[in-house]
Amino acid sequence: MRLFNTLTQRIEPLEPTGNRVTLYVCGITPYDTTHLGHAFINVVYDTLARYLRWRGLDVLYVQNVTDIDDDILRKAKELGLAWDELGRQEVARYLADLRALNVRMPDHYVWASRETAKMQELIGSLISKGLAYVRDGWVYYSIERDPGFGVLADAAGYVGYDAWLRTANERGNFPDDPRKRNPLDFVLWQGRQPGEPAWPSPWGPGRPGWHIECSAMALKYLGATVDIHGGGADLIFPHHTCEIAQSENATGVRPFVRVWMHCAMVEYANEKMSKSLGNLVRVRDLLPDYSADAVRVMLLSHHYRDAWEYTVEDMRACAALAERLRTAASCAPARGDESQWARDAACQQAYLEMAAALEDDFHTPRALAALDQLAAHTLEVRAPAQIATLRELAGVLGLRLGAEDDAGEAPPPLLCAVGEPPLPPEE
Numbered sequence: 001m002r003l004f005n006t007l008t009q010r011i012e013p014l015e016p017t018g019n020r021v022t023l024y025v026c027g028i029t030p031y032d033t034t035h036l037g038h039a040f041i042n043v044v045y046d047t048l049a050r051y052l053r054w055r056g057l058d059v060l061y062v063q064n065v066t067d068i069d070d071d072i073l074r075k076a077k078e079l080g081l082a083w084d085e086l087g088r089q090e091v092a093r094y095l096a097d098l099r100a101l102n103v104r105m106p107d108h109y110v111w112a113s114r115e116t117a118k119m120q121e122l123i124g125s126l127i128s129k130g131l132a133y134v135r136d137g138w139v140y141y142s143i144e145r146d147p148g149f150g151v152l153a154d155a156a157g158y159v160g161y162d163a164w165l166r167t168a169n170e171r172g173n174f175p176d177d178p179r180k181r182n183p184l185d186f187v188l189w190q191g192r193q194p195g196e197p198a199w200p201s202p203w204g205p206g207r208p209g210w211h212i213e214c215s216a217m218a219l220k221y222l223g224a225t226v227d228i229h230g231g232g233a234d235l236i237f238p239h240h241t242c243e244i245a246q247s248e249n250a251t252g253v254r255p256f257v258r259v260w261m262h263c264a265m266v267e268y269a270n271e272k273m274s275k276s277l278g279n280l281v282r283v284r285d286l287l288p289d290y291s292a293d294a295v296r297v298m299l300l301s302h303h304y305r306d307a308w309e310y311t312v313e314d315m316r317a318c319a320a321l322a323e324r325l326r327t328a329a330s331c332a333p334a335r336g337d338e339s340q341w342a343r344d345a346a347c348q349q350a351y352l353e354m355a356a357a358l359e360d361d362f363h364t365p366r367a368l369a370a371l372d373q374l375a376a377h378t379l380e381v382r383a384p385a386q387i388a389t390l391r392e393l394a395g396v397l398g399l400r401l402g403a404e405d406d407a408g409e410a411p412p413p414l415l416c417a418v419g420e421p422p423l424p425p426e427e
């Protein structure tokens with residue numbers, strides 16, 4: 001398989017070690033509803049994992065939940081809820097929405113607030129190497145001490161210090177924080193603020209910074225080198241750039257990631273779909289009117305690297321395609337002799353075209369076109385072999401075509417080991 005690597009800006013062969021492919025995808029900050037941008041990312045990586053497994057590879061897929069952060073604390077306060085209760089409620093809703101789209105759970109679904117021990121281990125290592133410093137109970141990564149910082153950002157077009165600073169400031173950096181040596185230094189551990197939850201640490205009670213979370217979880221669950229690291233393209237800088245700096249310097253192992261695979265943004269009404277802009281199309285707004293297969297077809301009808309805009313016309317056209325597939329897969333087989341059980345040339349071609357499309361930088365629109373052709377042929381010949389092939393190939397894309405849901409049981413609300421609990425509230 002070949003994938004576009006954001007770090008090298010080239011389409012490169014995926015070269016995992018042995019039969020195992022490790023996949024890490026940045027997950028949500030659970031304080032608001034699941035919109036099509038989340039659904040797109042999750043359906044793309046769920047389909048990627050399904051495809052790699054169908055090819056016989058052993059995929060180990062990890063996704064995190066940023067369940068402690070400024071937005072959660074603010075929203076919980078507005079709603080009068082405990083921060084962890086808000087997180088549990090929102091994650092349950094989010095997973096229910098994804099499950100409705102037949103998205104399987106990652107192998108490890110990891111909550112940030114339960115992994116503070118691994119984060120502290122990494123932070124300690126960065127401090128001991130002179131790459132991080134402590135100020136009043138806060139710990140910062142020093143970008144001036146790291147001459148290798150920023151390669152991913154530069155490759156993706158955020159070139160040079162000024163561009164980094166501008167972008168970081170737009171994305172929640174605090175350049176005027178008086179504890180920082182350089183405005184671009186980023187927080188590894190933040191000291192306790194009044195009324196906030198905190199965990200004990202060697203630098204005083206507090207909570208982790210966002211970037212260290214993903215380094216810690218990727219390293220803990222997948223090892224020092226991850227085959228594919230995914231997420232939205234808006235995470236390239238600063239988040240993923242900081243992940244590389246932390247991970248490679250803490251472990252001394254390069255590369256942290258073999259292929260950086262970023263999903264383009266989903267737009268609506270000419271703007272990026274985002275909570276802050278309020279232009280959201282939610283999964284649960286669509287599901288009363290369209291089948292889960294229709295929504296999945298709509299998401300996969302866009303190549304993961306192309307930004308796209310949600311439109312009702314596009315949704316309807318994709319619903320029609322999903323219906324054509326379902327009709328063909330559900331047709332009554334014509335009566336005939338045993339030769340009908342053999343896969344004919346059209347089946348072979350559908351197999352080859354679908355695999356070729358997905359091998360070529362995961363081109364799901366072309367894979368769907370191959371399925372559509374096979375569906376038309378299946379309706380003509382109505383032979384069991386064609387129907388079975390159509391169902392198998394649709395299943396690789398996570399389409400049910402009227403069959404049972406295969407996303408498995410709904411997960412329990414907390415899937416990982418309970419880490420160190422937060423300190424008791426301050427008086």
Ligand SMILES: [Zn+2]
Pocket residue numbers: 025026027214239
């Ligand atoms: Zn992340």
